[in-house]
Amino acid sequence: MGKWLLPESLADILPAEARRIEELRRLLLDLYRTYGYELVMPPLVEYLDSLLSASGEDMDLHTFKLVDQMSGRSLGVRADMTPQVTRIDAHLLNRAGMTRLCYCGNVLHTRPRGLWATREPLQIGAELYGHAGPEADIEAVQLALESVRRAGVADCRIDLSHLGVVRAVLEADPLAAARADEIFGLLRDKDVPGLAALSAELAPATAQALQALPALYGDLDVLDRAREALPALPKIREALDMLAALARALPGIEIGVDLADVGSFHYHTGVVFAVYCGGWPNAVVRGGRYDDIGRVFGRARPATGFSLDLRELAGLLAPATASAAVRAPWGLDPTLVEAVRKLRADGQIVVQILPGHEHDQQEFVCDRELVLRDGIWQVEQLAGAEMAATPPSSTAN
Structure with a gap:
């Protein structure tokens, strides 16, 4: 094997492309500053128990582990910067009011997260802490979309969901709540036969709601269909109202809704969103609400935000030209x-x-x-x- 070969899903970035990625980095960080976001720079490596304490099993599988030769403790190479920024907000800054933070840096994954994805994304993002109202979610979504626009990508759409819908259904049925992980897995895979088989062991209202959820995807009329198909629980109504308010704040944007999108149920707690752009199979931007994740660092806070891979975003643009x-x-x-x-x-x-x-x-x-x-x-x-x-x-x- 030639010494110049790189591991699978890792690649060098050559001059013209590197220049364009760096220009995007400066452009977006300057954009976030105009919104009042402060830049932080967490370390590439942390103690493993700190790095994974605010994330789920999926993050553990994607994290490279090593041993610290100084302390003998297990270290992890960050696979996502959001838990690190949450630690900074909760433990180091410890501000009483709202805090806006942004960041940019390389992360490393044990496996690529999608088709054509690199294992070394250059992650950039913004997080808003301390406000539980819908205004924070609207700002996060608007800023995510503006990030893509400023980069020069016009053909994009956004998919919305709200994990409060499924959580409300499970909270109303103790039997369903006890099997939450199994149910979330079936919903994530849209396994309708599996949900039907499981429903025989649950309350009729729960069974009806779970079997209706996989079909509740499409345009904004999904919200009206959901009000008819799902139980009239206050938390469900609140979640659907939140999605409707978010859609009204995004005029001129193509919007999709998928109420069975629960892939991040161990992490997110409310609105979740993904921005897709023409010609790319993966979501270019992902984000959502993740309240109280900072509890493991000693301070529970409302939180919402998003992140994206600059290398992936640059790949959506026309080939870089010579200067x-x-x-x-x-x-x-x-x-x-x-x-x-x-x-x-x-x-x-x-x-x-x-x-x-x-x-x-x-x-x-x-x-x-x-x-x-x-x-x-x-x-x-x-x-x-x-x-x-x-x-x-x-x-x-």
């Missing part, structure tokens, strides 16, 4: 050095050509050249070069 640049000769003449410095200070890309490397390949397209005319260094358009976004000529003296 226009200024070609300059190599030299230590003070006037040349100063001319190059000023151009770079103005944000221009200046590539100085070292002797013998006039025809090297690179990411940049040199459409202009720094030349000495009458004792003054100035930028001129190269013959035959396409016009760049930057001014075709300027003077640096």
Whole structure:
């Protein structure tokens, strides 16, 4: 095996693509700051019991484990940054009011989470703590959609669900509550025969609701059908009202509803959402409410947020193009050095050509050249070069 080969579902990112991903990172972090989100940077590795304490079995399976040579304790390489940010809010910041936090960093998965997915996503996201009302959920969804728009992806839709619906059905029937994990698994797989077989052991109202849930997906009319098909429990009505309010806050967006979407039932507690974009099989953005997860860190708080993989988002865009640049000769003449410095200070890309490397390949397209005319260094358009976004000529003296 060649030493240059990488493990499965891991890949190098080459210059043009790396530049675009970095530009997306800066763009989105700047966007989140305009909403009032503060940047935090958790460590890549933590003690395993801390890293997994606020997540479920699925996270445990996706987490790489190792032993700390200093303490002898088990460590984990983070597979998701949200539990770390929750720890920061609950234990380190410990603020009394609402807190908005954002983050960006690499995470590592033992297995890819979807078709074509990498095992090393570059995760970026935003979390809002301390507000239990629908306003926080609406802000999280709006910001998630704005993230995709700012990146330049126009063709997207959002799927909504609310785990309060299923939880309310189970809470009303002690027999069903005792078999919650089994029921959530059947709903996740939309196993209608399995739900029918299980329903014989449950109360009639519970059995009817569980068998109705797999069919409650589609457009927003699902909410009306759900009011007729499901028990008239206050928590169900509240959850359906919340989804209707969220839909009203998203005019012009294609919205789907799936009330049997319970894949994150061990983690999320209320509204959950996923943003899908044309041409990609996986959800580009995932998020939702996860109240009280911070309890394991000593402080239960209402919480909602979302995250996405920047590498995946960049893959939805058109192929990255080469950047226009200024070609300059190599030299230590003070006037040349100063001319190059000023151009770079103005944000221009200046590539100085070292002797013998006039025809090297690179990411940049040199459409202009720094030349000495009458004792003054100035930028001129190269013959035959396409016009760049930057001014075709300027003077640096």
